Amino acid sequence: MATFALVDCNNFYASCERLFRPNLKNQPVVVLSNNDGCVIARSQEAKAVGIAMGAPLFKIRTLVEEHGVAVCSSNYALYGDISERVMTMLGSNAPSHEVYSIDECFLDLDNLGVPDLTAWCSSLRQRTYQWTGIPVSIGIGGTKTLAKLANRLAKKSAKAGGVIDLAHHPEWIDTALRKTPIGDVWGVGRRWSQMLEERGMVTAHDFAHAQDGWIRQKMGVVGLRTAHELRGYICHALEDQPQPKQTTCCSRSFGATITDKSQVHDAVMQFAERAAEKVRSADQVAGAMQIFIRTDPFNANAPQKSLSGSANFPQPTSDARAITGTATRILERIWRAGYAWKKAGILLLDLSAKGSAPPSLFDAIASPDDGLMTAMDQINAKYGRGSVKLGLAGKDRDWSMRRENLSPSFTTKWADLVSVRVG
Ligand SMILES: [Mg+2]
Known part of the structure; x- marks a missing residue:
């Protein structure tokens, strides 16, 4: 019997906002x-006054x-x-862990x-709160899907104290499955939950007891795995060695639409860097x-265009000079005047580990490594992102995002550090 735990930060973004602003402690908080x-995170109080996700x-x-939200x-x-x-804190406390998202982490507690x-999990919760200031809930199960399900119940139940262990209490599993709406099962999206509800399967319990052949026919092997995981058979192992990324993307919507080519160019340069x-x-x-x-696809009155x-x-390469240079040439090629642009982005594709690509005869001549990128990365790591950049991104950032209620970067900018007066 394996033992997976899912640690999930409670209302993560809202909790982060509160961390350095204790005046928000009992106030409803939303993050846009x-x-x-739109609202993408809500504190418990914000949920209680009826603000929808x-x-x-x-x-x-x-x-x-x-x-007073x-x-x-x-x-x-x-x-x-x-x-x-x-x-980092969770990883140092468990034999192995998998960061699943910005606020969720699977632990292998075997x-x-x-x-x-x-x-043990209760004290891990306390320690996490003491060391980082972030409240978490922990669900434990024999499979990842059951750990997820236990976590959801741990958040909802007042008497659970933030921890539910289904792995060592198999007698609770039946009730837990009955209490979980099918749409809240890990991996069951809106389309599937609608289809299952129409057939009378409204809880995780209903689904776990459906016929394998039927599930396979309707939902393929992915759906079948979910059913098996609910029955306690492991189909998803802990992935503690994340797959290296194949692509990376940097894109953003502008605060207001822009028509000026040099401004679009500035934005693209910054994304490229x-x-x-x-x-x-x-x-x-x-x-x-x-x-x-x-x-802007939502502006029905403006002529629409999408270019790539x-x-x-x-x-x-990973050299910003080569990448921004190529980005400039592409933009030159595809640019069309007369439109109000709302969003731009850049994707770097076909990524591979540095040094794994076969060297070509002219490498050393074409792209000598003069150490500039390394030096820039070191300076930016020490003094904050953007301390040094190439001399091509625009200085006036008219196009940047609208962020009227941005909190200070308490932990990543010297200027935003909290000051404390004693005595
Ligand atoms: Mg969360």
């Missing part, structure tokens, strides 16, 4: 998507005013940094050798790239 569009800001104005623009620099702290797993940086930090090189720009172009690099 890019460009301050995905609600656009303009629709909840009245609720916001009535209940704190509205935050998304601050991914903060969330990413806090996530890394939580994951060889832990503790007599009472619930007590950022994408190159991402690839370097993973010790990879890219074989090709693609850039795209498009107008790609190119291969002569040698796989």
Whole structure:
């Protein structure tokens, strides 16, 4: 019998916003998507006053005013940094772990050798809160799907104290499955849950007891695996060695539409520099790239256009000079005047580990490594992202995102550090 735990941060983005702003402690908090569009995270209090997930800001104005809701623009620099702290902390406490998303982590607790797993997980919860300030819930099960299910119940149940162990309490599994709506089972999306509900399968329990042949016919082997996992047979192992990425993307919507070519160029240059940086930090090189720009599909009155172009690099590279240079040439080729552009992005494709590509005869001449990229990465790591960049990205960032309620980058910018006065 294997033992998986899923540790999930409670209302992660909202919890991060609260971390350095204790005045938000008992206040409802919501976090908005890019460009301050829709609600993507809610604190418990915000849920309680009836703010729906995905609600656009303009629709909840009245609720916001009535209940004094704190509205935050998304601050991914903060969330990413806090996530890394939580994951590092969890990883150092378990024999092996798999970071599943920005706020979820699977742990393999098989060889832990503790007599009472619930007590151990409770103290892990406390330690996580003490060390990082982030509250978490922990679900334990014999499969990843059961650990996910246990986690959901641990969050909902007041008497669970944030931890439910189904692996060592098989007698609870039946009830747990009955209490879980089919749409809340890991891997069952909206289309499948609708199909299953129409056939009278409304809970995880109903689905786990369906016929294998029928599931396979309707949902293929992926659906069958989910059913088997609910019955306690492991189909998904812990992936503690994440697959290296094949592509990396950097794209964003502009705060307002732009028509000016040099502004679009500035944005593309900045995305290209950022994408190159991402690839370097993973010790990879890219074989090709693609850039795209498009107008606002929600503005029915404006003429619509979506443009993209790609190119291969002569040698796989992660050098921002080669990447921005190629991006400029592609943009030159695909550019069309007369449209109001809303979004641009760049994809680096065909990624491989640095040094694994077969060298070509002219490599050393064509792309001598002068150490500039390494030096830039080191300076930016020490003094904060963007401290040094190539001299081509625009200085006036008219196109950048709308983030009217952005919290300070408490943990990643010296200027935003919290100061404490004693005495
Ligand atoms: Mg979460």
